[in-house]
Amino acid sequence: MLPCDLKPEQFNGYPPEARKLVSRYVSALQRLPLSFLPNLLREVIEYDFKFPAERRALEKELATLNSLSSEQIKDWLQGFAPIRLSSQLEDSDWVNAPGQFVEQLSSHLWSTHQLDAFRTAALAYAGRLRAVVPPQPPPVPRLGITVIGQGVAAHDEPLFRRLRSHGTYFSGVKPDNGFELLLNAVAARAKEHPLPYAHWYIDGGQAAAHDPALTCVSYHALEPVRAALSTKIRIEIRRPGMGPEALRTHLAQLRPADLGLAKAGDAVLDRFQVKMLTEGSGTQIFSTTFAQWTAREALRRAQPLTLLVRFAPRQRQKPMNEMLSASREAAELDPLGSLIDADMGAYYNWLNLQRLTGAEQSSFLVWFEGHNEAIAIGPSLPRGTVSNADAGLEKLLSWAS
């Protein structure tokens, strides 16, 4: 089937809000090329479970496409026109399973050497869209905080090497009650700017007591979900004919209820958490990966005003000889390795914060938990400098903002 054959009733399988949204734009969708449309539908079908920022962006994108003339549509999407698709892709149920279509499309683009052409077309389209519908600036400058090194008593190697040129390195930080101070600071922002999913606290271990105004995700709280997922994976990989791609497709279709996570009531957050575990690579195994990937996805999708991420020690990767000895001991932790992971994770958190609107006004703080080292980045702080001033974390936050 081709997009020109689309009919409103073909979206009856979509969740209610998504169905309502898409029904207003069927005629616009009919004009889009098949190499493009399922990518858009993949977002639409998830509309009911999207964060407010994502919903707004999608609504604007559909409205913009609807407003374009046929000539403009051709012009905007001209890069997609030469993309050749297989008959298998054309015959697939791309309306109801756009995610699977996109997975197969990706494989098709790689194998037919069309990926670069597709990237160029996608970039051109995104540029056009951004020019017409520029992202909204945040109502208040964003704040990112990353806490690293939990459980590390001492570390000789220099930290924050990738961030130092962007801000001020502090060597005299007062660590007392540091994390509590940071939690209070983000809670105060949440109360001052009470928007849904705008203030996040992500913990790679067990979450500390926090204000309910914060959207909280923690690795520890998801332990039963991870265990359920692990069991499902073990069962699936033993099924005859189950390959990596089929398994990935299966995992992408898992819902919170399948993993015992549907009773609390926040369907949007539950779906987000399940995606972190079913779509992230390594998030099921290493808490540091979970914290970094969750922060990345929270920034990309929810575009929060405030993001506090605390890394915790991940399990130690056993060397081969230990694995062979088949010890049944519980996994040990690797605080030093986790510090190195988290140091890189902090850099990625900053990079991802920089990709959001208002980046030039945003501020960012990384603290070596329990120690007197931190780096602060903000519009009023000099770059590439060192300060040995005795200062609490609250002071650093105020200087950075």
Next chain:
Amino acid sequence: MDRARLAAAKASTLQELARHLAWTRREFLRTGAGIALGSSLQPSSLFARTGIPAGKRKVVVITFGGGARDQETFAPEGQENIPHLMRELIPQSTFFTQVVNRGILGHYVATASLATGVYETINNFASLPPEHPTVFEYFRKDLKRPASDAWVVAPSNGFNRIGESSHRSYGPGLGARVILPKHLLAAATSGGGPDYEHLLRDNYETPFHTPELAGSEFALQQLGMMLKLSVDDFKAHALTLSSPDELSVYIVRQLMRQQAPSLLWITMHDIDIAHAGAYSLYVDGIRRTDRLCADLWKTIQSEPEYAGKTTLFILPDFGRDSDDDSGGNGFQHHRTGDALSRTTWMMALGAGVREGVVFDRSMESTDLVPTLGSMLGFSASLAQGKPIPELL
């Protein structure tokens, strides 16, 4: 927006970025390892430089299944992770700074492409042979070499079909023998338990899956016949090793001593732990690979069958994603197809290779097989790449 994030770099800038990468690698090498720009050197023939006829030469190829980026390797901040490459191997090598892979960036299909000289399009995660003749088939058919003269050692069970293609003019019976050390380990030990499953997990690109083996894998009884190793010795030695790549290198040494193949291909995989997202483990993998490459070079120099007549090639199959590409997640994957993930390097050292020179012209990873053909005296007639004149 996902569609926009897929498009991280314009195609028109890819070549510029690749050139920039090559230039910076050259500068890093000039300052870090003190090597010279090769374009000023006079050409001379390989035979004239070695005095070894093609029929007596041996070639060892090491590929990394899981590239490493410049910032963790050749850039000033990364050189601490590759002390052996920087101080021992690069000064003895001819180094190519800009090797571009225009194919699919999955490890099996990319390694198959390296081995055929054609950008293969087979499913990266299926147990399929390459569609075009492999270097092993050209070598054995053209030069009438026995099966024992071409070997592949690869850590991942998914590589069990890499030794010979499905091409109708080549294929069954003409390929390399393939050893999968982890598969040997599974056969030699009783296994069981989650750690064991984790160890045998096949492919970091798909952290959940271990495919079933099919095809011409190395049978356990050959452990004794070919490698002269008892199962007990093999198990005992495996218990002293920290990673699958160390096991591979152990097998390679044994193979060199017992079989002395003229064409030996080793694929390392430890670096690809990066897919699990733990940066420290990725860097550990780089450091281990650096050490193992140097160990293998020392073995080549010390084994009588190899010393003085062997050329060693070392190259990653491709790179990893840039931190700057919002479509990826930095070092973790190689999914964006950006310049950093497509552009890598290659070094050649040993018999007939000029020492301490660097070339930063663009070449393709498919150029390897025709180059091996010119060195060893066979024709890679169906390969897409071209022989590298700087090595001939």
